[in-house]
Amino acid sequence: MEVTLLIEATENAFRILEEARSHAAGIMDTTIELMAEEHRIIEEKKVRAIFTGARRRRARFQNFAGTACILFVFWVLLSGHFDLFHLTLGGLCAAFVAYFFHDLLFVNVRVGDIRTVVWRFIRYIPWLLGQILIANMHVAALVLRPKMPIRPRIITFKTKLETDISRVTLANSITLTPGTVTIDIREGEFYVHALSHLVAEELYGGEMEDRVAHIFMEGDHLYVQDVLDASRIYETLGV
Amino acid sequence: MIQKSDDVIVRTVARSLMPFILIYGLYVVMHGHYSPGGGFQGGVILAAGFVLLTVTQGIERTRQHMSQKTACVISSVGLLIYAGIGALCLILGGRYLDYGRLSQLLQVDQPTARSLGILGVEIGVALGVMAVMCIIFFSIFAADETE
Amino acid sequence: MNTFFLLIGIGMCVLVLGCLFRVTYGPTILNRAAGISAVGTKTLVILMIIGVLHGRIEMFVDISMVYALLNFVGCIVLAKYLERAGDI
Known part of the structure; x- marks a missing residue:
């Protein structure tokens, strides 16, 4: 009688231990998953930051180049002098204005458009x-x-x-x-x-x-x- | 305090006209010896561009491009260019603003040196005039903001 | 050809007088502002015609562009002022 009770108690103890282990394993798994998730989110954020930065820089360059080209054409139309000195002067002025005011002529134009x-x-x-x-x-x-x-x-x-x-x-x-x-x-x-x-x-x-x-x-x-x-x-x- | 205009047509047209006004002002400055214009007129046109920007986009947006401090610096730089070229001629043995003397420094003949010297002086004058006009305009219209 | 341009110029001057009437006797300030703007555009054409008559069109194109620019800026500033001050 006592022996069977002892065996039952032991089995119970083993079962409880088993449950506790499985619980602990589950918690560990969730923790690992959460950590992986967090890591992934951070990675994504980094990639997105790199990408938007590149995109913004590219858009800025596009705006700059477009504005400079249009301004240079306008300068040539105004000037009517086609010697090297005046064309260089025009290019410098167009680049100067376009560098400081690239965000005025084209706003919200997608890259490449x-x-x-x-x-x-x-x-x-x-x-x-x-x-x-x-x-x-x-x-x-x-x-x-x-x-x-x-x-x-x-x-x-x-x-x-x-x-x-x-x-x-x-x-x-x-x-x-x-x-x-x-x-x-x-x-x-x-x-x-x-x-x-x-x-x-x-x-x-x-x-x-x-x-x-x-x-x-x-x-x-x-x-x-x-x-x-x-x-x-x-x-x-x-x- | 000047708010930005609430009319979309005026705002957008003024915004896209602004680079053209500036390049036109620079053209007037640079071609002062072929067509009417020169430092003062070109400077006033440049300043008119900034006035237009202030009136339509609001003073906050204009500050990103031209603040009071920047205007002060630019006016000083303009004066420095003007006086510097004059003093350079003085140092090289001529009179004040005697551009012919610059030919020794620039390694070109006398007429070209004169032309380049006048161009430099006009750029200086234009920068000074533009910056001072901007300072006057900002001081008048930012007066009710500081009080 | 020169007389043709001269006649057009004189006609333009007469039209400017018509606009000036509106500027002087305009019932409200808005009529006056519109009249001033119209005088500005007519002055542009008159300047061009003067350029053609003197044979120096490239010089007068520059002048008239500055005039157009200042007219535009002045108009906007006036409109801004009226927006703040209300109808007078």
Whole structure:
């Protein structure tokens, strides 16, 4: 009797010991896992810091180079002297201004996009000039008629453009076109003064808006560009 | 205290116009002997750029580019360039601002030395004028902030 | 050709007079500001025409660019001031 009791007690003790061991092993495992997790998070943070630093530096360099190129072209247009001395002077001045004011001309332009934006903007100008010519004829015909059949009104429309610079480009294009003047942009809503029914209809058509969106890669272009950008990110990281 | 403008058009257009204003001011300074302009006019154009930046972006943003202290330093540097070139001519045996004497130092003939000397003096004048205009503007408009 | 430009210049001066009327008798300060800005743009064209008449267009382009710049800055500063001071 006593022997069986002793054996049971021993077995119980062994069982408790076994449980305690398994508990301890579990706790150890969780600790190791947590430590590994923490380590991984720290590593990730480090990698991200390296990457964003590189990205910021690269973006800054891109802004600098883009601004310097545009300023140098502007200088040559102004100067008209093509000897080495004046070109060197122009290059120095452009680099100087671009170094100190690289964050003014291009803001929030993704890395690698500057060339596309500038090129598309240049191609947009002839279309805008044609549009201005057509609207000029229309307005001249309106005001030269003795009855002057103008019907001024203020129209509002919601825009799909998101960034400041694209909105401003659209607003200035509208103002440049005779017959329409942008009064205000408030929370994505344009307030435009239109001289007649026809120009207002043209604005509602939204061709100009589409073209401006195309320049600054908004709308559909945004997502495609982001995908491309992500693949480039992984390449850089070597993941 | 000048706040930044709350109109997005004015803010963005002024921001992207600023580098062009500066390069135009530098062009006026550098081409003072071909076309109208020179140190004073170019300096005023440069200062107009900073005034535009202050009015549209707010004084805080402008301080990142041109603070009162920087303006003081730049005005002193401009004066130093001007007086330094003058004194250099004096040291080389000519009169004050007698640019022809610089030809010994720069290893070029007399007319080129004169042209380069005038260019240097104009850069000095432009820096001084720009910085002093900025200091005046900041002092006027930051007055209600310090009180 | 010179008489043509001269006539355009005189026409521009007459238009400036029209804007000056608005500047002088404008009911509110905003009318005056808009009038001053319009006078500025017309002065640009008059400067260009003077340049063509004198045969020194490259010099007058520089001058008119400075004029345009100062007109722009002045307009913005005036608008800023009016924004703070309210309608007078």
